Amino acid sequence: MQVIVAGAGIGGLAAALALHASGHEVTVFEAVPTILPLGVGINLLPHAAEVLDELGLVEALMAHGVATRELVYFNRFGQRIWGEPRGRFAGHAAPQISLHRGALQGVLFDAAVERLGAGRVICDRRLLAHEEGEGRIVARFVDREGVVWTVPADLLICADGIHSAARAGLYPDEGPPVYGGRILWRATSLAAPFLTGASMIMAGHQDQKFVAYPISPPGPDGRQTINWIAELTVAESLRREDWNRRGDPADFLPRFEAWRFDWLDVPGLIRGAEAIYEFPLVDRDPLPRWSHGRMTLLGDAAHPMYPIGSNGASQAILDARALVRALAAHADPVEALAAYEAQRLPATAAIVAANRGNGPEQCMQMAQDRAPDGFERIEDVFAPGELEAIAARYKVLTGLKRASEPRA
Numbered sequence: 001m002q003v004i005v006a007g008a009g010i011g012g013l014a015a016a017l018a019l020h021a022s023g024h025e026v027t028v029f030e031a032v033p034t035i036l037p038l039g040v041g042i043n044l045l046p047h048a049a050e051v052l053d054e055l056g057l058v059e060a061l062m063a064h065g066v067a068t069r070e071l072v073y074f075n076r077f078g079q080r081i082w083g084e085p086r087g088r089f090a091g092h093a094a095p096q097i098s099l100h101r102g103a104l105q106g107v108l109f110d111a112a113v114e115r116l117g118a119g120r121v122i123c124d125r126r127l128l129a130h131e132e133g134e135g136r137i138v139a140r141f142v143d144r145e146g147v148v149w150t151v152p153a154d155l156l157i158c159a160d161g162i163h164s165a166a167r168a169g170l171y172p173d174e175g176p177p178v179y180g181g182r183i184l185w186r187a188t189s190l191a192a193p194f195l196t197g198a199s200m201i202m203a204g205h206q207d208q209k210f211v212a213y214p215i216s217p218p219g220p221d222g223r224q225t226i227n228w229i230a231e232l233t234v235a236e237s238l239r240r241e242d243w244n245r246r247g248d249p250a251d252f253l254p255r256f257e258a259w260r261f262d263w264l265d266v267p268g269l270i271r272g273a274e275a276i277y278e279f280p281l282v283d284r285d286p287l288p289r290w291s292h293g294r295m296t297l298l299g300d301a302a303h304p305m306y307p308i309g310s311n312g313a314s315q316a317i318l319d320a321r322a323l324v325r326a327l328a329a330h331a332d333p334v335e336a337l338a339a340y341e342a343q344r345l346p347a348t349a350a351i352v353a354a355n356r357g358n359g360p361e362q363c364m365q366m367a368q369d370r371a372p373d374g375f376e377r378i379e380d381v382f383a384p385g386e387l388e389a390i391a392a393r394y395k396v397l398t399g400l401k402r403a404s405e406p407r408a
Contacts, residue, residue, distance in 0.1 A: 001025070001154035001333060004139050006127040006166065008035060010101075011299025011316030012159030013108035017055050018324045019157075020116055027151070028112060029141050031126035031160070035109050037102020040186045040277065041215045041227025043068065043200065043310035044104065046092035047400055048317040053094050060107045065099025066214050066224075069198035075367045076204045077374045078261030082363050082387040086200070096310075098200065098213045098227070100188075104313070125149060127165045130156055130295055137294040155333055156295040157323070159316070162284070164301035170292060177282035180306060180356070182207075183234045184281060185247045187273035188215065190223045194264045197224070201264070205368035206358060207233040208255060210266055228269055230256060231281070247278030281306055283356070286349035291337040298323065303348035306355040311398055315351065318399065319344055350397055360394040363387055 001024050005016045008030035016026045044052070044061065052058055072083035087096030113121050125141035128148065132138070137156050141149045158166035162177055193214065195201065200213035209231040216225040230252050249270055259266035270276075284304045290297040299316030323340045330336035351359075358365055363382075371381045378387075394400075 001327075002152075003027070003155045003157060004029065004137075004151055004153040005157045005159060006139065006141075007031075007159035007161060007299075007301070008105075008109060008112070008121065008123070009159060009161060009299065009316075010105055010108060010313045011301075011319060012157070013105065013112050014051065014317045015157055015159060015298055015320035015323060016112050016116060016121075017057075017108065018051070018320045019327075020112075021055060022324050022328065024327070026116055027120045027153075028116070028122065029125040029127065029139075029151070030121075030123045033124045033144065035105065035123065037100065037106060039101035040188055041098060041213065042101040042104055042313055043213070044097040044099070044317075045310055045314040045398075045400060046087045046090075046094045046096050048314035049087075049094035049097055050092075051317050051321045055111070057107060057111060058094060058097075060111075061097050061099060061104065062095065064103035064107065065097045066198050066217060067095040068098050068200050068213065069196045071200045072195070072202075073361070073364050074201060074203040074261075075364065075371070075374060076208065076259065078203060078259070078263065079374055079378075081367050081378060081381075082391070084391060098198075098215050100215055100225075100227075101313075127158065127160055129169055130166070132293045132295070154294065155337070157298055158295060158301050159298040160301050162282070162300045162304040164297065166295065167287075167297060167301050170289075171287065174284070177284050177304065179236075180281035180283065181233055181235065182231055182281040183252075184279045184307075185230045185249075185252050185276050186228070186279060187247075187270075187276040188225050188227050189269050189272035189274070190219075191226045191269055191272055192222060193218055193224055194226075202361060202364065203259070203261075203266075204231075204364060206361075206365045209361075209364070210256060210259065212264065212266075212269065226269060228273075230270065245278050247276040249273075249276060251278075283352055286345070286352055289341065290345055291334075291341040293334055294337070296323075296337045296341060302345070303352060305348070305352045306359075308355040308359040308361055309351075309394060309398060311351055311355070315348055315398070319348075347399070354394065354397055360391050363390050 005028045073081040128140040130139045211229040218224045326336040326340040
């Protein structure tokens with residue numbers, strides 16, 4: 001089939017590559033004139049990495065990042081609450097990869113240009129609207145000069161992000177994304193490795209949290225690029241999320257000044273940042289439908305969620321796999337899109353809800369509530385098996401299962 005993908009973000013490009021590998025004729029249209037390596041670090045979870053491994057891309061991605069060895073939670077004093085191995089270190093078939101978001105998008109974009117052809121990855125085309133009739137769908141795009149481009153196809157996959165024009169067309173009264181009451185300041189800094197040198201850590205609690213993980217191996221000077229996020233509760237934010245909005249360390253650094261652990265100097269890491277970006281914590285309420293005839297939503301256009309559990313980009317990639325499988329299983333493309341929605345909409349809606357409740361990170365808030373001044377032994381704070389159960393429930397919810405475990 002002829003398929004249009006609106007949006008050359010991570011979800012859109014993953015869908016385009018998977019559709020192309022399944023024999024479909026795919027054209028990608030992207031609103032921005034040039035794809036730039038925006039953002040900071042990102043985690044690609046192993047079940048999503050498996051999808052990209054099937055497309056032959058994991059080796060290229062690993063050249064830009066780090067195979068995450070472990071995930072560890074700490075309280076605000078740097079005391080260890082809970083930890084577990086990740087990716088292949090936990091028995092998965094693929095690694096968990098920590099890398100720059102721009103590098104991930106760049107690898108996908110280059111692969112799309114190479115495999116689909118340069119003429120089928122077209123920038124400076126913003127989706128305006130679509131209409132359906134006589135077994136086809138027609139999408140309309142506009143460029144910077146105001147020229148409207150009309151493109152017919154068999155299917156339209158709208159992966160045009162949290163501010164999706166397609167979603168707004170279907171649900172014009174939805175309004176802006178829902179602010180979650182917290183601001184994230186994100187950056188990278190060159191620093192000495194901490195813990196294993198491939199550890200992802202989260203410290204603090206719901207109202208004040210710090211996340212850090214390396215996205216490059218150590219260089220000749222022994223330092224590596226550390227991605228970090230400082231998060232604080234802020235009552236109100238009127239700012240639209242934007243990967244390019246610069247943040248001011250004066251707005252949050254004083255709150256983290258005392259966070260000097262024997263294994264990580266948090267204020268030192270913050271001061272070492274070249275550029276800091278500010279981003280409000282937002283998502284959207286789950287929709288009743290994604291698919292309407294020969295069009296459907298995918299990724300952040302369908303299910304924007306808090307960046308908890310590293311699920312945003314990974315769930316978009318899982319959308320791509322589910323979409324391709326549905327098209328292979330159903331001769332009627334309208335039935336295929338309905339089947340894709342039936343599988344993915346409830347699954348991602350559950351993750352949106354869980355992330356609003358802090359997902360697996362709830363263990364940090366529980367430690368704060370039960371032992372606000374710290375603890376001698378974590379066994380005095382949590383019942384036997386309680387921490388393992390929190391982690392296991394979230395893995396089941398998000399589909400993160402080891403290769404030896406059955407898949408739904």
